[in-house]
Structure formats: structure tokens, C-alpha cells
Amino acid sequence: MTHATKQRTRSFAAMAAAGVAATLLTACTGQATATSSNEAVGDKLAPSIYCGDTCQGQLELKADPAGIECKVGVSWSSASFPYGAKSTQQIPEFAKAFFPKMNVTVSDGRGDATNQSNQVSEMIAQGIKVLILSPQDANALAGVAKQATAAGIKVIAADRQVNAEVSTYIGSDNEEAGVVDGKAVAEALGGTGSVVELSGSLGASPTIARAAGFRKGLEGSNVEVIASQTANYDRATGLKVMEDLLQRFGTGKIQAVYAHNDQMAFGAIQAIKEAGREGEIKVFGIDGEAEALDLVKDGSYAATVGYPLVVKESTIAAAKLCAGEPVEPRIKLDSTLIDQTNVDQYLGKAPQ
Numbered sequence: 001m002t003h004a005t006k007q008r009t010r011s012f013a014a015m016a017a018a019g020v021a022a023t024l025l026t027a028c029t030g031q032a033t034a035t036s037s038n039e040a041v042g043d044k045l046a047p048s049i050y051c052g053d054t055c056q057g058q059l060e061l062k063a064d065p066a067g068i069e070c071k072v073g074v075s076w077s078s079a080s081f082p083y084g085a086k087s088t089q090q091i092p093e094f095a096k097a098f099f100p101k102m103n104v105t106v107s108d109g110r111g112d113a114t115n116q117s118n119q120v121s122e123m124i125a126q127g128i129k130v131l132i133l134s135p136q137d138a139n140a141l142a143g144v145a146k147q148a149t150a151a152g153i154k155v156i157a158a159d160r161q162v163n164a165e166v167s168t169y170i171g172s173d174n175e176e177a178g179v180v181d182g183k184a185v186a187e188a189l190g191g192t193g194s195v196v197e198l199s200g201s202l203g204a205s206p207t208i209a210r211a212a213g214f215r216k217g218l219e220g221s222n223v224e225v226i227a228s229q230t231a232n233y234d235r236a237t238g239l240k241v242m243e244d245l246l247q248r249f250g251t252g253k254i255q256a257v258y259a260h261n262d263q264m265a266f267g268a269i270q271a272i273k274e275a276g277r278e279g280e281i282k283v284f285g286i287d288g289e290a291e292a293l294d295l296v297k298d299g300s301y302a303a304t305v306g307y308p309l310v311v312k313e314s315t316i317a318a319a320k321l322c323a324g325e326p327v328e329p330r331i332k333l334d335s336t337l338i339d340q341t342n343v344d345q346y347l348g349k350a351p352q
Contacts, residue, residue: 040090040311045098047316050172050308050333050351058331059316063323069101070130070322073123075116077136077160077204079108081233081263082289083309083352084134087158090311091132099319111201111232113140120144130154130318135162137203154321158314161205168317168327170310172335174209175216177286177305180337182217184303185256185284191221193255196245197228198238198268200260210260210286226254231264238267246275254281262287262304262352269300288338288351296343303339306351 047059074091076084092104105123109116113136121144123131131148135141138161145164148155155162157169185195197214200207207230215225227245231238238259245254257272259265265285272278278300285292288306295301310333317327338346 040086040309041094041097042312045316047312048308048333049349050306050335051313051331052334055313055331055333058328059313059320061316061320061323062325063319065099065319067101068099068319068322071103071105071126071128072130072132072318072322073120073126073128074104074106074132075109075120075123076107076134077109077116077201078111080111081261083159083261083287084108086309086352087134087311087314090309091315094311094315095318099315102319102322109136111136113137117141117144120148124148124151124153128153130156130321132156132158132314132318133162133166134158134160135205136201138163138205138208139203154318156314156317156321156327158310159206166329167321168329168331170313170317170331170333172307172333174206174307175213177307177335178210178213178215179217180213180305180335181210181258181284181286181303182214182219184217184337184339185214185258185282186218186221186223188282188284188302189221189223189255191223193223194226194249194253195223195256195258196242196249196254197225198231198241198257198259198264199228200230200233200264202230207260214258223256225258231259231267233261233263235263235267238264239271240267242268242271243275246271246277251277252280256302257281257283259283259285261285261307262289262292265301265304266291266295269295273300288346290350290352293338293343293347293350296338296340297347299340303337305337306335306346308333308335308351 079085079088095102095104107119142164155166157166159171231241282302286305292304
């Protein structure tokens with residue numbers, strides 16, 4: 001690795017550490033009729049544009065938002081990644097704007113399942129009525145999810161599933177996203193070629209599902225996954241892992257990269273460009289960040305599958321549960337392949 005690349009890697013790591021430190025315990029109250037200046041929150045009480053007709057119907061709120069009074073705990077696996085950082089910031093903002101008597105406490109698990117479990121236990125002791133949980137590990141957080149349910153707390157699995165019974169699981173379908181990318185890669189490579197995979201955090205349900213879905217999408221083709229290595233959903237790690245893979249597999253040995261999220265894809269794209277191999281390797285990912293759409297537009301990024309934030313949907317579901325309204329066990333948001341054929345439709349309104 002060059003000295004300049006090492007400096008960039010250290011810089012990425014420092015930014016990630018700063019993001020972790022930035023999101024800790026908070027609480028909020030506000031005005032139900034407030035018009036938010038935050039574009040991500042919006043100025044009306046409604047799910048996001050990625051919540052289709054079925055999803056919209058599932059989240060219809062009958063109670064008066066101004067009268068819903070309860071304590072909600074939000075436990076996220078990590079706020080060091082954009083998805084977690086945005087979610088932990090925007091859920092309290094959305095609640096503040098539209099549910100004035102909803103008190104929201106947020107915790108950042110910092111990528112440590114034990115730490116996250118301890119934080120959830122503290123929330124349970126504080127008397128929350130609803131828990132919005134995005135687990136670091138589906139198995140490791142099952143115990144506290146069951147503990148919450150036993151205490152009469154309604155549990156919402158947000159973005160990631162947990163291996164315990166919950167009131168509802170809200171998010172796009174991770175396996176479906178992987179299938180969409182697998183089919184797109186097979187088509188882009190004409191049905192034959194070699195792919196390297198940058199996978200997410202080990203043990204996390206999206207990692208497992210996105211890997212399995214991708215392989216399903218490749219079925220019937222002669223495209224082969226020749227290497228799979230975790231880059232922990234991190235941009236700097238994606239850069240380093242891709243540099244290593246490029247050294248391991250010389251020119252002509254890799255035709256595509258499949259990254260489980262945009263951040264790892266960004267790192268891979270940078271490594272490929274620095275190696276002068278962008279003409280031979282296409283990069284595919286998942287999430288649909290605004291930066292990803294810009295890169296798709298300019299041709300640096302072959303495609304990303306939109307995986308929307310569940311900020312509005314999780315908060316509205318929490319309000320319904322606080323009000324004693326039923327919530328269906330699965331609330332699914334839309335996801336779609338975004339490439340150069342349709343990217344203009346999503347610019348300015350990215351899933352993330």
C-alpha cells in the first residue's frame with residue numbers, strides 16, 4: 001500500500017470513530033404540528049416515498065398524534081455507519097416534529113453486541129413502552145429482545161431482524177436486494193465471469209441475507225464468486241480489502257465486485273481507480289446513498305439496489321403501538337435496482 005493510501009485509510013478510520021462518538025443517549029419532545037426544516041424528516045406525518053401502497057395501509061394511524069404519550073427506546077447496532085447515523089439522528093427528529101408527548105431515548109451500540117445488550121437492559125429498567133431495535137447480531141440480541149417482551153414492551157425490529165418474537169419487523173428485503181444484484185451482475189457480464197464479494201459485519205442478518213440472495217441471483221449463470229471477505233460495512237476497510245484482492249487477482253481475473261453496501265463499494269471503487277483497472281471491473285452494491293447515485297450517474301458505479309431508511313415507518317409504528325393499535329408482523333419497504341437507465345428518477349430523493 002502506498003503512503004498516500006495509508007493516510008487516506010487512517011483518515012477514513014478517524015472519521016468513523018468520530019461518528020461513533022457523536023451519537024449517544026438523547027431524549028426529545030416537540031410540537032405535533034411543527035414544520036421541520038430537515039428535508040429527511042419532511043413537513044407532514046407520513047411514511048417515506050419508498051413505503052408502497054401496502055406499507056402505507058399498514059401504517060395508517062387512527063389515534064391523535066398529539067395525544068400519544070409514551071417512552072420509546074431506540075437501540076442501534078452502530079452509528080458509525082451512515083445508515084445508523086442517519087437513523088439515530090432522524091428518529092428523534094421525526095418524533096419531535098409530530099409526536100409532542102413521545103419521549104425518545106437513543107443508544108449507539110458501537111458495533112458491540114454486549115454493549116448494545118447492556119444498553120437495552122438499561123432502557124427496560126427505565127420503563128420504555130416500545131423498543132426500536134436494530135441488532136448488531138441477530139442471535140446475540142435475542143436475549144434482551146425476549147427480556148423486553150417479557151416486561152410488556154413492544155419490540156420493533158428495524159432494518160435488521162432479531163432471532164426473537166417481535167411486534168413487527170420493518171425494512172426492505174435484504175435477500176431480495178441480493179437477488180436483484182446477482183441478476184444484474186449476471187446480465188452485465190453476459191452470464192460468465194468472476195466476482196469478488198465484500199461482505200458486511202459477520203453474524204448480522206443483512207450480511208447473511210444479502211450473501212444468500214446474491215448467490216440465488218447468479219443461479220443459472222456461469223458467474224463465479226472467487227473470493228468473499230468481510231469489510232464490515234466500512235469504506236476504509238472496503239478500500240483496504242479491495243487493494244488486497246487486486247494484488248491477489250491480477251489483470252483480467254476479476255470482472256465484478258459485489259459489495260453489501262455503498263460504503264464498501266466506495267472504497268472498492270477508489271482502490272480500482274488507483275490501480276488503473278476501472279475499465280475491467282464493474283462494481284455493484286446496495287443502499288442507494290446520494291453519493292452512490294452520483295457515481296452511478298457518472299459511470300463509476302455500475303448499480304446500487306435502493307435500501308431505504310426506516311425512520312418514518314419505525315416511528316409511526318411505535319406511535320401505533322403506544323396507542324394500542326395493532327401492527328402487522330412484517331412491514332416491507334420497496335427496493336429497486338438503480339443504474340444508468342433510471343438513476344435520473346432518484347437523484348435528489350435517494351433511498352438514503
